[in-house]
Amino acid sequence: MHKAILFDLDGTLHNRPKSLVTFFRDQCERFSMNVDLNRFVELDNEGMRWKDEVYEQLVKEYQLPLDPQQLLADYVTLFPRFAQLYPDVEHTLEQLKAKDYKLGIISNGKKGFQRAVFNSLSINEYFESVIISDEVGLRKPDARIFALGIEQLNVQPEQALYVGDQYDTDIIGSRNKGLKAAWKTNEQVDSDAHFQFSSWRQFIPKLQQLEGETWSSAKQK
Amino acid sequence: MHKAILFDLDGTLHNRPKSLVTFFRDQCERFSMNVDLNRFVELDNEGMRWKDEVYEQLVKEYQLPLDPQQLLADYVTLFPRFAQLYPDVEHTLEQLKAKDYKLGIISNGKKGFQRAVFNSLSINEYFESVIISDEVGLRKPDARIFALGIEQLNVQPEQALYVGDQYDTDIIGSRNKGLKAAWKTNEQVDSDAHFQFSSWRQFIPKLQQLEGETWSSAKQK
Structure with missing residues (x-):
């Protein structure tokens, strides 16, 4: 045990992909930027790249009349407020707490930044x-x-x-x-495969789920 | 649908990892080879490497008084008979057939070889x-x-x-x-993580499974 x-x-x-999209939509609006959301997400590379490079690249690519440093400062200050849980x-x-x-x-x-994200999720007490x-x-x-x-x-x-x-x-x-x-498979993996299984005993139930109601009717002769 | x-x-x-181990144990016995099973499996690299190289390497590493070509021929002929399903x-x-x-x-x-493996599994009728x-x-x-x-x-x-x-x-x-x-996660993945989940709704049930009986008793105060 x-x-x-x-x-x-x-x-x-932390549902970072969702938080990021929500934040960036808001940032685009506030700075009147016309930037493809997917390009931002792609440059971010699942958080592997720190935002200074990302914003520098965006300003260059989209010829934005903006200072990358200002966008970065905005990100550091405001992104944590958009943080949301899965x-x-x-x-x-x-439930885990109740079980001791x-x-x-x-x-x-990053120091400070990641702590702000965590605090914003309001789960400190656990x-x-x-x-x-x-x-x-x-x-x-x-x-x-x-x-x-x-x-x-x-x-x-x-x-x-x-x-x-x-x-x-x-x-x-x-x-x-x-x-x-314990491995939480990320959404990339989930979205490319329609379902996932590890033993054949799971296959039919998961297939039925994918097929929905039609399993029991349409395929019956 | x-x-x-x-x-x-x-x-x-085809449970190839298991078939391979069963076959190789048998081959070692028949050729009186004293070769580490894990080394054979490692060289095979999940079937990514064709057996001519694998046997050449084994004969060299273990200084076996055997012809790699003879071991390869033995593999091609006999491995399919060891093929077993998950x-x-x-x-x-x-069940899928019954649903049309x-x-x-x-x-x-490989031509011939892979067909022999398939035939040996006795599922042609499906x-x-x-x-x-x-x-x-x-x-x-x-x-x-x-x-x-x-x-x-x-x-x-x-x-x-x-x-x-x-x-x-x-x-x-x-x-x-x-x-x-649909993605069947392989045993390598399963064995490194103790369980896998994709949404938090699955977490507690899978944790309970891992903990076994003790979940309902030991953790209760």
């Missing part, structure tokens, strides 16, 4: 430990940041489960430190 | 179309091999679902031709 559950933030609890996250945390799991966060991200890579000078998949996480919750690796969406960073990383791992 | 379902063979219907495959195919789905196979593989890449001179993810598959079943792309375990080859490939796609 596990005693602690630690979570990644972006793409796991559906059912809060209810899940409540110790909960923690281990997130790669967590005993919140680690941001830039604050501690370690980044996932470094085993030492997972060691820090379980140390702060006062549990052994094998008593902890790590939940994340980046396979190499989160799953391989936490497994290397001896934690159990 | 879909009219046709097409399947990848190795890693999807659990529940046959029952699934029966047209079923097909699109498999990358399929109206069986395409082996080497026989038709096209390989997944080439859109034309998916076009051929649906043509043989006489359906439109959007009426067909493709089921496979290789994300780029099977899922991206079939999606590019306009088919629906």
Whole structure:
């Protein structure tokens, strides 16, 4: 039985793709920018690229009469306010808390900024430990940041489960430190396949779900 | 509602990892080879490398008094007899057949050899179309091999679902031709993560499964 559950933030609890789109629509309006949303999302590359480069590129590509630094400052200040959770996250945390799991966060991200995103999600009350890579000078998949996480919750690796969406960073990383791992497959994966299964016992039920009502009627002779 | 379902063979219907291990144990015994099974599996690289190279490497590494060509010939002849299905495959195919789905196979593989593997699985009766890449001179993810598959079943792309375990080859490939796609996550993925989920609604049930009986008792205060 596990005693602690630690979570990644972006793409796991924080619906960053949705937050980003909502924020950028708002930013475009406020700065009267006519920029393709998809291009912004593409340049962002799932948060892999920091926004200074992204805005510099956008200003160049779209010949915007704007200062990239001003857009960056606007992003740093306002993006956290647009941060939103995936559906059912809060209810899940409540249930885990009720079962006495110790909960923690281990997130790669910029000091201050990532903390602001976390605070904006209004889930502080559930967590005993919140680690941001830039604050501690370690980044996932470094085993030492997972060691820090379980140390702060006062549990052994094998008593902890790590939940994340980046396979190499989160799953391989936490497994290397001896934690159990749960993989949240991201929306990219979900949207390319119409469904996913790991044993054939799951296949028919998932197919029926995809087919909807028609399974029981149309195919019957 | 879909009219046709097409399947990848190795890693999807055919439990190739298990077949390979069973075959190789037998081969080691017959040739009195003392070779680490894991090394063989590693060199095979999930079937990405054809066996001539694998056996040449093994003979060199283990200084075996054997001819790599003889081991290869043995593999080509006998491996297909060890081919076995994943659990529940046959029952699934029966149910799909009963619902009047047209079923097909699109498999990358060597002429003759891959056909022998397929025949050995004893599921011929379920399929109206069986395409082996080497026989038709096209390989997944080439859109034309998916076009051929649906043509043989006489359906439109959007009426067909493709089921496979290789994300780029099977899922991206079939999606590019306009088919629906179902992704069978392979055992490698399953074994590194303790479970997998795509929406938070699935999290607690899967966690309960992982925790087993203890969820309802031990954590209750």
